[in-house]
Amino acid sequence: xxxxxxxxxxxxxxxxxxxxxxxxxxxxxxxxxxxxxxxxxxxxxxxxxxxxxxxxxxxxxxxxxxxxxxxxxxxxxxxxxxxxxxxxxxxxxxxxxxxxxxxxxxxxxxxxxxxxxxxxxxx
Amino acid sequence: xxxxxxxxxxxxxxxxxxxxxxxxxxxxxxxxxxxxxxxxxxxxxxxxxxxxxxxxxxxxxxxxxxxxxxxxxxxxxxxxxxxxxxxxxxxxxxxxxxxxxxxxxxxxxxxxxxxxxxxxxxxxxxxxxxxxxxxxxxxxxxxxxxxxxxxxxxxxxxxxxxxxxxxxxxxxxxxxxxxxxxxxxxxxxxxxxxxxxxxxxxxxxxxxxxxxxxxxxxxxxxxxxxxxxxxxxxxxxxxxxxxxxxxxxxxxxxxxxxxxxxxxxxxxxxxxxxxxxxxxxxxxxxxxxxxxxxxxxxxxxxxxxxxxxxxxxxxxxxxxxxxxxxxxxxxxxxxxxxxxxxxxxxxxxxxxxxxxxxxxxxxxxxxxxxxxxxxxxxxxxxxxxxxxxxxxxxxxxxxxxxxxxxxxxxxxxxxxxxxxxxxxxxxxxxxxxxxxxxxxxxxxxxxxxxxxxxxxxxxxxxxxxxxxxxxxxxxxxxxxxxxxxxxxxxxxxxxxxxxxxxxxxxxxxxxxxxxxxxxxxxxxxxxxxxxxxxxxxxxxxxxxxxxxxxxxxxxxxxxxxxxxxxxxxxxxxxxxxxxxxxxxxxxxxxxxx
Numbered sequence: 123x124x125x126x127x128x129x130x131x132x133x134x135x136x137x138x139x140x141x142x143x144x145x146x147x148x149x150x151x152x153x154x155x156x157x158x159x160x161x162x163x164x165x166x167x168x169x170x171x172x173x174x175x176x177x178x179x180x181x182x183x184x185x186x187x188x189x190x191x192x193x194x195x196x197x198x199x200x201x202x203x204x205x206x207x208x209x210x211x212x213x214x215x216x217x218x219x220x221x222x223x224x225x226x227x228x229x230x231x232x233x234x235x236x237x238x239x240x241x242x243x244x245x
Numbered sequence: 246x247x248x249x250x251x252x253x254x255x256x257x258x259x260x261x262x263x264x265x266x267x268x269x270x271x272x273x274x275x276x277x278x279x280x281x282x283x284x285x286x287x288x289x290x291x292x293x294x295x296x297x298x299x300x301x302x303x304x305x306x307x308x309x310x311x312x313x314x315x316x317x318x319x320x321x322x323x324x325x326x327x328x329x330x331x332x333x334x335x336x337x338x339x340x341x342x343x344x345x346x347x348x349x350x351x352x353x354x355x356x357x358x359x360x361x362x363x364x365x366x367x368x369x370x371x372x373x374x375x376x377x378x379x380x381x382x383x384x385x386x387x388x389x390x391x392x393x394x395x396x397x398x399x400x401x402x403x404x405x406x407x408x409x410x411x412x413x414x415x416x417x418x419x420x421x422x423x424x425x426x427x428x429x430x431x432x433x434x435x436x437x438x439x440x441x442x443x444x445x446x447x448x449x450x451x452x453x454x455x456x457x458x459x460x461x462x463x464x465x466x467x468x469x470x471x472x473x474x475x476x477x478x479x480x481x482x483x484x485x486x487x488x489x490x491x492x493x494x495x496x497x498x499x500x501x502x503x504x505x506x507x508x509x510x511x512x513x514x515x516x517x518x519x520x521x522x523x524x525x526x527x528x529x530x531x532x533x534x535x536x537x538x539x540x541x542x543x544x545x546x547x548x549x550x551x552x553x554x555x556x557x558x559x560x561x562x563x564x565x566x567x568x569x570x571x572x573x574x575x576x577x578x579x580x581x582x583x584x585x586x587x588x589x590x591x592x593x594x595x596x597x598x599x600x601x602x603x604x605x606x607x608x609x610x611x612x613x614x615x616x617x618x619x620x621x622x623x624x625x626x627x628x629x630x631x632x633x634x635x636x637x638x639x640x641x642x643x644x645x646x647x648x649x650x651x652x653x654x655x656x657x658x659x660x661x662x663x664x665x666x667x668x669x670x671x672x673x674x675x676x677x678x679x680x681x682x683x684x685x686x687x688x689x690x691x692x693x694x695x696x697x698x699x700x701x702x703x704x705x706x707x708x709x710x711x712x713x714x715x716x717x718x719x720x721x722x723x724x725x726x727x728x729x730x731x732x733x734x735x736x737x738x739x740x741x742x743x744x745x746x747x748x749x750x751x752x753x754x755x756x757x758x759x760x761x762x763x764x765x766x767x768x769x770x771x772x773x774x775x776x777x778x779x780x781x782x783x784x785x786x787x788x789x790x791x792x793x794x795x796x797x798x799x800x801x802x803x804x805x806x807x808x809x810x811x812x813x814x815x816x817x818x819x820x821x822x823x824x825x826x827x828x829x830x831x832x833x834x835x836x837x838x
Binding site: 180202205209212213219221224225228230231232233234236237238240241245 | 457458459460461463464465466467468470471474477478479485488489491492493495824
């Protein structure tokens with residue numbers, strides 16, 4: 123499942139400038155095989171993911187531009203990405219953060235799993 | 246005014262009028278149309294210019310409010326200024342009209358006949374007072390500054406200044422002597438400045454609130470919201486309760502409400518890493534809802550009081566292990582009552598309890614001397630040699646921590662204690678007993694202990710390099726796995742090399758923070774510790790990239806290396822291609838590592 127299907131930019135053809143601006147694409151893979159393509163600047167909202175995808179590090183993740191969330195299933199990774207997009211959008215904006223909108227999107231059945239995943243991913 | 250669109254807050258009335266198409270300009274136009282006789286109002290009283298200035302300069306409380314109202318931009322105020330097409334005299338007139346019933350009434354009295362028609366028409370016209378006028382209903386308005394006026398009391402003539410005061414009934418102005426004698430201070434400063442302070446305070450809070458909410462805190466909010474419906478979270482037991490507890494504690498979000506997530510009659514272990522917000526009643530509830538606990542650990546449990554301990558002695562009958570960080574409100578009688586009425590403890594570890602005194606210690610020993618395996622009395626203000634005498638009767642102790650006292654115990658007391666309980670001890674912490682010397686190592690630890698795996702001798706300033714190296718070279722104990730000799734700046738290379746020589750094969754955690762003069766030759770020996778997982782090399786001045794590279798290569802199980810204050814470390818091994826899974830913290834040049 124690709125959350126961002128309109129991507130036409132191949133990860134390999136991105137320019138250096140795109141990487142610096144966080145406009146290139148990285149892949150996040152859940153432990154049950156769902157893969158999500160997100161902008162690097164969104165992925166960087168998580169300290170853990172951002173560090174392991176950091177181009178200046180020599181981790182395998184940064185070379186393949188793929189981060190494996192080995193502890194989390196697809197629905198959890200999706201919620202993490204929803205929050206990261208939310209944060210990427212609103213952390214620079216002025217005014218109130220509509221945090222209620224986000225709260226409504228996390229069903230209580232998975233909130234504990236999301237909590238643990240968020241703690242691990244420094245979100 | 247008409248050339249910009251800036252508008253301040255408006256009253257409900259203004260809002261309503263605007264919605265029904267009544268605006269200041271239409272009103273003004275109607276008013277000018279309706280006035281068949283423009284002259285009279287001008288002839289009635291004071292010159293309008295004076296009136297106008299007197300209104301804007303009013304210094305009474307009401308006037309101030311009026312001015313601020315004007316600054317706030319009430320749209321109805323525009324009545325006074327708007328409407329360019331009519332001539333100035335007309336504007337003045339409409340002002341005069343708006344400005345008050347007073348003038349109007351005067352008019353009524355003087356030229357009734359003339360005004361009758363005008364008045365009647367006015368009944369229909371929009372003649373609501375402008376905001377600035379509301380505040381000024383009195384029949385008398387203060388004259389302009391600099392003009393002459395008769396005092397309402399002594400009837401002398403005086404010059405009006407900005408400090409001139411209007412009489413209480415609003416019928417005239419008072420001269421300065423009369424104003425003073427009437428008890429009001431004409432120079433009294435306005436209360437406006439005082440009112441400003443609360444807004445400044447509010448600003449500080451504003452900055453704190455600006456932080457972006459983390460996903461963890463959002464999740465905790467959701468948990469709190471659904472806490473009454475715990476089934477909604479699915480099977481909590483299957484989840485890693487410990488990890489959830491840590492994640493919540495990390496954000497200091499454990500509250501009496503969401504603590505219920507971790508409660509259950511079948512639970513035997515309970516650990517809260519940050520119980521700061523658990524109030525006294527909720528701590529009593531905790532025990533009542535977890536009656537089968539055998540082990541309880543509460544960190545930062547500052548709100549534990551006598552009442553809680555009184556309740557726990559009956560509601561937690563099975564607890565044998567109690568670990569509390571910061572139970573400083575509990576008084577000695579409550580501790581004693583708890584020990585006397587509770588079954589013997591196997592594990593009792595408390596930190597920071599200044600009221601835990603010798604009587605408590607006696608009560609603890611009286612109840613649990615034979616069962617106690619782990620005893621931790623850390624940062625206990627009353628710690629002294631007598632404490633150690635009583636601890637000496639706990640013959641089956643495995644783990645003893647009496648570190649960080651207010652006043653140090655003495656060599657003799659410690660040696661006596663170790664001769665009593667030393668043979669079984671596996672963990673010993675004597676940190677920060679500033680009077681202990683090499684004699685404790687030589688005649689206490691070396692002679693009495695044979696099973697130690699953890700040794701913490703932090704901040705013992707009287708230890709010498711010779712004493713420590715002699716101790717390790719002659720000690721029959723098996724190799725240690727956990728060693729902390731930090732904050733002992735007088736220990737040199739020979740201490741470290743004899744320590745490594747003794748414990749090299751089993752050493753897992755090594756803390757030599759602050760051993761400033763240890764040399765390279767000894768530091769290089771650390772690379773020969775195959776089991777090492779964590780090391781603190783802080784403030785060891787000789788540590789450089791080459792030593793660190795050797796250590797990283799030699800100790801493959803390393804997960805954490807601390808090099809705070811090691812100025813020579815620059816992290817060059819990274820570019821040299823050394824791969825390590827260890828987390829290296831404290832490199833001066835890398836703020837993020």
